[in-house]
Amino acid sequence: MKTPLAWLLLVVLMAVSCLGVAQEQDQETRWYAVDALNAGLDQPPDKVERQTPRDTVRSFLALTEQQDHAAAAHLLNLNELPREEQAERGAMLARQLAVVLQRGEWFSLSSLSARQDAMVMDATGQNPLAGQPRRNLKLATLGTDGQSYQIRVARYRVGEQPPVWLIAPETLTVIPRLYEEYGPSWLEDHIPERFQGSFGVLKLWEWLAIPAFLLTTGVVGWGIHxxxxxxxxxxxxxLPSIFAQMIRLPLAFIAMTLLAQWLLDYVVSFSGMITATLRVLLIIIMAWGVGLIAVRLVDTLLIRMTRRLVGEIDDTKPRDDRQLLTTLYALRRAVILVTVVSVAIFVITQVSLFETLGMTLLASASVLTVLVGVAGQAVLGNILASFQVSLSKPIRIGDLVVFEGQWSYVEAIYYTFIRLRTWDERRLIVPVRYFVSKPYENLSSKQAKLYQTIVLTLHLSADVATLREKFKEFAMAEDQVIEHHKLACFVTGQHEATQQVSFYLMGPEPMAAWEAEAKVREKLLAYIRDHHPEWWPRDVVVLSHHDIARGDTPAHRHITRAATVREVDESSPPGGERPSTE
Structure with a gap:
């Protein structure tokens, strides 16, 4: 009997021991156990709230706003200070920390937990800390002298007293250093006390200083411009003047950014929300200005290379030159894309967006994907189509294309659109996706030279041999007609009283071929008009004596045929009677 009872007693003792260890471990994850807390201070007043992280920070900000720094000291863990110094230094550290929080980094109280155990509540299950109590939270991260320091709140418990949340002691050790960085500026030290009060979210003097700050930077930017x-x-x-003209605007914004940064560092400092907003904007504007100057430099070099290697581009230039220019424009787009990505990465790393918004972005990744896909579908599609055109090169800069009935030169290929120059110097702006989805004719795909055809409709009596000789004479006299051995003239159609005569010539490029065609056509028409007017198409009208006797003549009958000259044939009809002339 003794043996089973001994074993049972041992199991109970082990269970109690494990339960005690588990309870102790649970307490270690929920709060820090301390023997005493701020022994050098009096009992905290009733207006000091320390139950949750949000209560502690809200109470601290409210007390320091009321200049009650002695009460705010109860929201700091001063255990690492000597007991006799806690009251005096606690009030001073509370005042300095309030200034640092106000000017260093803007944060939202709603982001702090309102639970006593600070447990993370995440219904999506994407947060690995969901459902776990916490005893130490980060409030803000501030930098000075190239180092980053965190301001944290932690949960402490003395004996069986209720646990409270206080500013952690490791934060208090860096407050003097942060106060030197974020403390009152030179301008604020000279502002009268009556303007130091708050009005809304800002102090009275800030409502006047912010417009003056923006106006000063704006005037400097305008002057640089x-x-x-x-x-x-x-x-x-x-090229120097062109480059200087291109960088006027980004250079002005960079100057404004540098001046604003200098003013924030050495002259004036605003509250945390305004300072954080201004610093983010300054980083974005600076990165944008530097990136734009880099792109403008690439544009200038591209212009120089174009002028030096290619010159004014059209389809009379060699195919290799036009392909080189197309490749240069593709390189420009690649440089722009790399610049934009680099600027975006720089801005994100400087603003620390991943640290503050990372979980939010991950939680809403699907929503963002849908929004970007819907809103940016056209833009992304045009960009991809632009790279497709640059790589496969179905068209090149300077090619002559016939697009939707318009003869146009490809003047430029951009990210989202293609710029076409028509023969009458108009500009067609065509989205890249729309252009590549429509059939078009590239007259310069292989070579620029082009056949042109002149078609004349003449009477059957026209002498084709004579016309062939005259056509060759007129065509060979034109400078814009090439490959004279390919000149040709054929009868390509025949009707009741007419024949269709086609003349073929070749020009060095489509526009020159069109001009040569028009000039040769004029000469052929003039030759026929002056020397053989009988070759024009005409109608044959035969009138009998019976028709004449009853007055049925062309004067009384209106007989018309489009694009013909009305005459009466001189030959006799089969009955031997000679018709009267019209």
């Missing part, structure tokens, strides 16, 4: 314009006019015409 104007000076750059004067410099552009002073430079000799050419």
């Amino acid at each position: 104007a000076v750059t314009g004067l410099l552009t006019r002073a430079l000799p015409s050419g």
Whole structure:
């Protein structure tokens, strides 16, 4: 009997021991156990709330806004300070921390947990910490002297007293260093006390200083833009002046950004929300300006290479030159794409978007994918089609194409559209996807030279041999007609009283061939009109004496035929009677 009872007693003791260990481990994950808390301070007043992380931070900000720094000290863990210094230094650290939080980084109280255990509530199940209590939370991350420091709140419990949330002691050690970085600026030290009060989300002096800040940077940017314009006019015409003209706007914005950054660092500092917003905008504008100048530099080099290697481009240029220019434009688009991606990565890393928005972006990735897919479908499709055109090269810069009945030169191929120059110097802007989805005729695909056909409708009595000789004479006299051995003239059709005569000539390029065709046609028409007017198409009208006797003549009968000359044949009809002339 003793043995079973001993074993049972041992099992009970082990269960109790395990239960105690589990309870102790659970307490270690829910709070930090301490022997005493801020022993050098009096009992905290009733207006100090420390039950949840949100209560602690809200109470701290409210007390420091009321300049009650002694009460705000109860929201700091001052255990690492000597007991006799906690009251004095606690109030000072509370005042300094309030300034640092106000000017260093803007944060939202709603992002802090309102639960006593700070448990992460995530219905989606994507957060690995979901359902776990926490005892240490990050409030903000601030940098100074190239180092990053975190301001944290933690949960503490003394004996059996209710646990409370306080500013962690590791935060208090870096407050003086952060205060030197984010403390009052030179301008604020000279602002009268009556303007130091708050009005809404900002202080009174900030409502006046922010417009003056923006106006000052705007005036400097306008001045840089104007000076750059004067410099552009002073430079000799050419690539330097073109480049200076291109970078006027980004250079002005970069100057404004540098000035604003200097003012924020050494002259004035605003509240955390305004400062955070301004710094993000400054980073974006600076990255945009530098990236745009890089793109403008590529454009200038592209212009120089075009002028040096290709010159004015059309389909009279060799095929290799036009293909080179198309490749250069494709390279430009690749440079722009790389620049945009680099700028975006730089902005994201500088603003630390992944750290603050990473979980939100992951949680809403499907929604963002749908929105981007719907809103950017046309843009992305045009970009991909543009790269397709650049790689496969169905058209090249300078090619002559017939698109929807318009004779046009391909003047430029951009990310989302193609610019066509018509023969009458108009510009057609065609989306790339629309262009590649429609059939078009590339007259310069293999070579620029082109056959043109002149078609004349003449009377059957026209002498084709004579016309053939005259056509060759007129065509060989034109400078824009090439390959004279390919000149040809044939009868390509016949009707009751007419024949269709076609003349074929070749030009070095489509527009020159069209012009040569028009000139040779004029000469042929003039020759027929002056020397053989009887070759024009005409109707044969036969009138009998009976028709004449009853007055049925062409004067009384209106007989017409489109594009013909009405005459009366001089030959006699089968009955031997000679008709009267019209």
